[in-house]
Amino acid sequence: MKNIVILTGAGISAESGIRTFRDQNGLWENHDIYEVASPEGFHSKPDLVFEFYNQRRTQLLSSEVRENLAHHALGRLEKEFDGDVHLITQNVDDLHERGGSTNILHMHGELLKAKCQRTQKSYEWTGILNDQSICDCCQSKGNLRPDIVWFGENVYHMDKIQNLLFKCDLFISVGTSGQVYPAAQFVSWIPNNALSIEVNLEKTQISNLFDKHYLGEATKAVSNLVNDILNGELQ
Ligand code: OAD
Numbered sequence: 001m002k003n004i005v006i007l008t009g010a011g012i013s014a015e016s017g018i019r020t021f022r023d024q025n026g027l028w029e030n031h032d033i034y035e036v037a038s039p040e041g042f043h044s045k046p047d048l049v050f051e052f053y054n055q056r057r058t059q060l061l062s063s064e065v066r067e068n069l070a071h072h073a074l075g076r077l078e079k080e081f082d083g084d085v086h087l088i089t090q091n092v093d094d095l096h097e098r099g100g101s102t103n104i105l106h107m108h109g110e111l112l113k114a115k116c117q118r119t120q121k122s123y124e125w126t127g128i129l130n131d132q133s134i135c136d137c138c139q140s141k142g143n144l145r146p147d148i149v150w151f152g153e154n155v156y157h158m159d160k161i162q163n164l165l166f167k168c169d170l171f172i173s174v175g176t177s178g179q180v181y182p183a184a185q186f187v188s189w190i191p192n193n194a195l196s197i198e199v200n201l202e203k204t205q206i207s208n209l210f211d212k213h214y215l216g217e218a219t220k221a222v223s224n225l226v227n228d229i230l231n232g233e234l235q
Contacts, residue, residue: 001195002083004229005168006074007186009090011175011200012218015068016095018060022177038151050130053146057111060093061126067098070174070222075100077226086164088157090176090183092148105157107183113147122147155182165189170234172225174199175218178206195234199225 010020035041036052059065078085078101087096087104092111096104109115114125116135123135123144133144149155165171171190178184187196187209198210199221207213214221228234 001169001234003164003168004077004081004083004085004170004172005088005164005190006085006172006174007088007090007176007183008074008096008174009176009183011177012070012222013068013091013093013095014175015070015217015219016093017065018091018093018095020175020177022179034151037148039153042145042150046131049146053111053148054128054130056092057126057129060111065093065095067095068219070218071095071099071101073099073223073226077229078103080230086168088161088164088183088186090180105160107149107155107157107161109146109148109156111146111148114144115147116143117145118143158182161186162189166191169194170229171196172199173197173210174222176200176204178204197225 010018014020031052035045036049042049074087074096085103087101089096089104089106090108092106092109094110094112112124112126113122114129114133115122116137119137121135121137129144129146131142134141135144165186166189168190171187171194173187173196176183184206187206190196195212196210197212197214198204198207199214199218201217202215203213214225
């Protein structure tokens with residue numbers, strides 16, 4: 001086994017204090033998804049959308065949120081595995097980076113970045129973002145938005161993601177409900193002889209597409225899985 005590709009979703013950050021999207025008390029509960037995660041929503045209520053992501057960014061940078069054992073285990077896997085380990089994440093937090101992973105593709109964008117709508121240039125952004133924010137490229141107000149992929153927009157890095165999936169021999173999906181495309185399809189794109197493993201609290205609507213399952217909280221299940229891989233005990 002030489003090429004491992006891992007897809008992560010909100011479930012891996014749940015034990016870090018970041019709410020998932022579709023579980024009870026999910027992030028979307030008090031908001032209509034399209035209001036805060038679509039270009040149309042941003043166009044009609046920019047203040048609400050800026051505020052929504054400002055709150056998420058502030059929380060991510062507060063002492064409330066820390067990377068957890070699952071993030072650390074994946075960081076360790078990348079360092080210690082004798083082969084390539086690539087992470088594709090739907091999460092917009094930076095907890096994989098804090099957990100020591102470096103080969104990361106953020107397919108849904110990043111909370112700690114802002115994007116100029118005129119030039120598409122992306123900037124590190126840790127403070128408050130609003131219609132008064134100024135980008136370096138235009139030196140004018142009103143062009144920046146959260147660098148998040150909203151509904152109806154193209155996900156980032158699709159070419160790289162496809163190439164990684166086509167040549168992987170182990171595909172692992174962690175903490176994602178399998179309800180959002182294209183991520184929900186990735187398991188179908190891997191080679192026939194590749195092994196697929198799903199890690200989740202419970203079975204999902206795409207569980208039947210995976211060869212193996214590690215059921216349980218990500219902190220325990222991912223740590224166990226990484227130990228099994230590194231000890232050569234994966235069947
Ligand atoms: P969801 O909220 O849809 O699913 C979270 C999954 O994590 C569920 O299957 C839970 O069972 C599982 N889960 C919860 N806690 C867990 C834990 N402690 N350990 C292991 N699993 C746990 O989140 P995503 O699948 O990531 O897109 O959602 C995909 C996309 O939908 C998001 O990236 C977001 C949203 O629209 C954008 O923001 C563009």
